[in-house]
Amino acid sequence: MGKTSKVVVCGMKGVGKTAILEQLIYGCVSLKSSFYPTIEDIYVANIETDRGTKERVCFYDTAGLEPPLTGPPQSPTMQLTANQVLQRHYLGFAEGFVMVYDTTRPESLDVLMYLKKDIDRNKDKKEVVMLVIGNRTGPDDVNCLENTCSKASNWCSKEKIRHFEVSAMDRPSLYEPFIFMTTKLNPVQNKTAFPQLSTLSKLTQKNNRSEAM
Template sequence: MDYEKTLNIFLIGERSVGKSSIVLAYTKKEFDESLHTTVGIYFKSIIMDFCDYKVKICLWDTSGQDRYKDMTSNFYRNMHGAILVYDTSRPETLAKLKERADDIQQYSTKKNMVCFVVGNKIDKERAVPKKDGLAFAQKHNMLFAECSAKTNEGIKFVFEELLWNVRCFLFKYG
């Protein structure tokens, strides 16, 4: 084992908001125009140095399709962090995050889990004002950022901020 701590983070949101693209942008600094819809769960991990520890970051990319909702709710239980993703060009994807936020409250065993609302696809024509995403995040006591997995803008910030905010789980609770 070449790491000391494990951090589990899951990405949730409607289909085609760019969850898999965000994972790929962070882990490989790549964008793949031909990514297919995730079926069930997509898993990717990386090992990095963080606060003098070797940390394994496990990214669980959940399908946005309703038929997988029961399966993905099981993943909420032992996660340290959640990234709730919406598409800044599709307003309905932000509205649907309310259900995901409610699911986290219902199923998570870590009541202080760090949650991050992320508006993706800022490289496209905007249909959701930044203030709407921010208001949603504030209402649900979550962090907020916008990014583009396609251009890699904001991706590093999202994960660095999330890591910084979940450090208490890494170092206090394992």
């Protein structure tokens, strides 16, 4: 375990961001649980990667965003209000973004479409890890030609980001996306970035042993 990775959890208000984090870390969320609207909370967890190593991750649970009035983003230059975008200081330090929507609320996916564009335009770090989580809170709308999950999956495929469906009430369903995020944030490091120095070190050790004889 080395560095602490910083991950921002974001999305429309009321989609279950806090419930997902509380369930993932503490496993104490039930249908009777109630949460106050988040301003900002910070959670720290040690999460196992798919290689079996444990890494420390700091999650920033952010205030829920307001939905846009016009549906999915049409213009990349469209101006959003302050309560429709992430506060700018998150974009300065975040190494990863977990974007959450409610599978029964199509407008919550629209929020992520705006949010992704805003993050891409304004993030300080060139390389960040993003994933999308659909929190399944009820059955799909049978009257809808394309349900929200299918729409999200298609959008994520175009944006080249991973999409996961979970339930905040089902703790095991949360493991895969957060193991994926933690693994991506902590790639395997090469033994040495300068193989020629490694070779030189071995030759020096060999010469020292020869002189000692």
